[in-house]
Amino acid sequence: MKLKLLFTVLSGFLLLTGCTNDSDSDLLINDSGSEPITYTNAVKSIITNNCISCHGTIPSNGAPMSLMTYADVKNAVLNRGLIDRISRPQGADGMMPLGGTRLPQTSINKIIEWNNNGLVE
Numbered sequence: 001m002k003l004k005l006l007f008t009v010l011s012g013f014l015l016l017t018g019c020t021n022d023s024d025s026d027l028l029i030n031d032s033g034s035e036p037i038t039y040t041n042a043v044k045s046i047i048t049n050n051c052i053s054c055h056g057t058i059p060s061n062g063a064p065m066s067l068m069t070y071a072d073v074k075n076a077v078l079n080r081g082l083i084d085r086i087s088r089p090q091g092a093d094g095m096m097p098l099g100g101t102r103l104p105q106t107s108i109n110k111i112i113e114w115n116n117n118g119l120v121e
């Protein structure tokens with residue numbers, strides 16, 4: 001009986017102390033898989049599938065700029081409020097895509113992560 005109690009106490013102790021966190025970076029979760037989010041592996045396809053119909057080489061439907069290249073999209077994030085515009089609630093004034101359905105939050109999160117990680121091409 002004493003052995004069973006000792007085993008239970010030791011198991012509980014190991015369970016509570018066995019998993020430690022030495023740094024905040026251990027807590028970061030990359031839900032995109034093992035690769036960091038880059039323009040090429042994630043952002044380009046989001047932009048192509050949702051924005052190019054208006055933000056093409058020659059912008060249409062009142063779009064003020066092209067989003068065809070890495071440089072275009074990077075500039076839009078840094079200087080044109082792209083993240084703000086795609087993050088607005090459905091139907092809000094200035095929400096992108098204009099007149100369309102708000103991007104899925106997972107897509108918005110990838111663009112935010114790309115920005116937070118330095119806009120890697």
